[in-house]
Amino acid sequence: MRLVVDLNRCQGFAQCVFLAPDVFALHGEEALLFSPRFDEEQRDQVEKAAAACPVQAILVDYSDEPTRGVTRGGEPHVG
Template sequence: MRLVVDLNRCQGFAQCVFLAPDVFTLHGEEALMFSPLFDEARREQVEQAVAACPVQAILVDYSDEPTQGAEPGVG
């Protein structure tokens, strides 16, 4: 799983920081820092942070996960 934040869209509301503090941090008043790769243990927190972003600046790429019903290596 990979995290992408559109920093041009992000306005530093920091809801993501409160919901997933191990993934997102706010430096100063506006500099959002984040870990682009996160593990399954943080998935629920990250999904809550994505949903809470008022400007929808956070995207999660699940493309490395196998497609349901697909054979390994296919998809």
């Protein structure tokens, strides 16, 4: 499972960091770091973080998961 953060949208509110600290980290005031791949155990945290992001900058991709094959957590990332 993968995720992408649209850094053009991200405002550094850090809700994702509080909800999924294993996946997201803030360095300094605005630089968001994240792991582009996450495990099944982290799925709950990532889904909560994506839902809580006020600008919907977190895009989650389950396409490498055989039973889903759809993008969730917002619009597909284009460009």
